[in-house]
Amino acid sequence: MSAGKKHDALNSLIATVKDESGAYPRNCYQAQKSLKVSPINSAAVKKASKYLTRAKSNKKKVNKEKRVFNAFTKNPEHEARAVIFANLKKGDKCIAKVGKLITQKRKELKKRESTLDGYVVSLKNAAKQCEDARTITKRYAHARDEKFYHDAKGAYNKAQFIERRLRKTIRNDKVYLSNGASAKVKDIDNRLYKTTECLLDVDKRISAMYEKSRAKESDLAASELKEKERVLAEKEKALAAKELALKEKIEADASRGRDYEDEDEGISVFIELNSAYQNELKVERE
Structure with missing residues (x-):
C-alpha cells in the first residue's frame, strides 16, 4: 500500500474513532435521561441499561484501535486527539454516575414491587376469607344452627380486618400513592374494590343468618316453657288427686267411726295431712 493510501486509511480510521468517542458520552447521557422519569419504572431502567451497554461498546471500539493512539503518540498535536x-x-x-444510579433505581423498584406484591397477597387472603364466608351464608342460608353463623362471621371478620388495615396503610404509603398509573396499583385498587363489595354483601347475609338463629332460640325457649307448663300441670293434677283422695279417706274413716278421741282431733289430723300435701304441691309448682 502506498504512503498516500496508508495516510488516507489512517485518517478514515481516526474519523471513525472520533465518531465512536462522541457516541460514548451521548449514549451515556441518554441512559441518564431515561432514569429521570417519576415514578421510576422497569421500562425506564431497561432503557437506561440499553443505552449504557451501547456507551460501553462505543468505548471498547475506541480503545481497540491501537493504530490511532500510536499515531497520536507520534503526533500529539493531531486535531482529533x-x-x-x-x-x-x-x-x-x-x-x-449512571452505573450507580441504575443500581439505586433497581433497588427502589425491587422494594416497590415487594411492597405492592405484599398488598396483593393480603387482598388475595381477604378475598378468600370473604368468599368462604359468602359460601357458608349461601349454603346454610335457611339453617338455624348457630355454628354456621359463627363460622361465617369468623371468616367475615378476618377479611374485614385485612381490608381495613390495608386501606389505612395505603393512605400514607408513598410507594402506592406515587404509582397510581402502574398496572400493579390498578390491580390492587380493583381487588380492594371487589373485596369491599364482597364484605357488604356478606354483611347482609350474616345479619339474616343471625336473625334466623335468634328466632330458633326464641322458638326453643317457648317450647321449653310450654313443656315445663305441661309437666307442672300434670303434677298439679296429680297433687289435686292426692288431696281429694286424702279428703275421701278422712271422710270414710269418720263414717266408719275411726277411733279419734274427739271431733277436734279428727279435724286437726285432717288439717295436718292436708297442710303436708299443700306444701308438697307448692314445692312442685316452684
Missing part, C-alpha cells in the same frame, strides 16, 4: 480524549473523559465520568 484532544476531541477523542475529551469525549472519553466525559463518557467515563457519566458511566460511573
Whole structure:
C-alpha cells in the first residue's frame, strides 16, 4: 500500500474513532435521561441499561484501535486527539454516575414491587376469607344452627380486618400513592374494590343468618316453657288427686267411726295431712 493510501486509511480510521468517542458520552447521557422519569419504572431502567451497554461498546471500539493512539503518540498535536480524549473523559465520568444510579433505581423498584406484591397477597387472603364466608351464608342460608353463623362471621371478620388495615396503610404509603398509573396499583385498587363489595354483601347475609338463629332460640325457649307448663300441670293434677283422695279417706274413716278421741282431733289430723300435701304441691309448682 502506498504512503498516500496508508495516510488516507489512517485518517478514515481516526474519523471513525472520533465518531465512536462522541457516541460514548451521548449514549451515556441518554441512559441518564431515561432514569429521570417519576415514578421510576422497569421500562425506564431497561432503557437506561440499553443505552449504557451501547456507551460501553462505543468505548471498547475506541480503545481497540491501537493504530490511532500510536499515531497520536507520534503526533500529539493531531486535531482529533484532544476531541477523542475529551469525549472519553466525559463518557467515563457519566458511566460511573449512571452505573450507580441504575443500581439505586433497581433497588427502589425491587422494594416497590415487594411492597405492592405484599398488598396483593393480603387482598388475595381477604378475598378468600370473604368468599368462604359468602359460601357458608349461601349454603346454610335457611339453617338455624348457630355454628354456621359463627363460622361465617369468623371468616367475615378476618377479611374485614385485612381490608381495613390495608386501606389505612395505603393512605400514607408513598410507594402506592406515587404509582397510581402502574398496572400493579390498578390491580390492587380493583381487588380492594371487589373485596369491599364482597364484605357488604356478606354483611347482609350474616345479619339474616343471625336473625334466623335468634328466632330458633326464641322458638326453643317457648317450647321449653310450654313443656315445663305441661309437666307442672300434670303434677298439679296429680297433687289435686292426692288431696281429694286424702279428703275421701278422712271422710270414710269418720263414717266408719275411726277411733279419734274427739271431733277436734279428727279435724286437726285432717288439717295436718292436708297442710303436708299443700306444701308438697307448692314445692312442685316452684
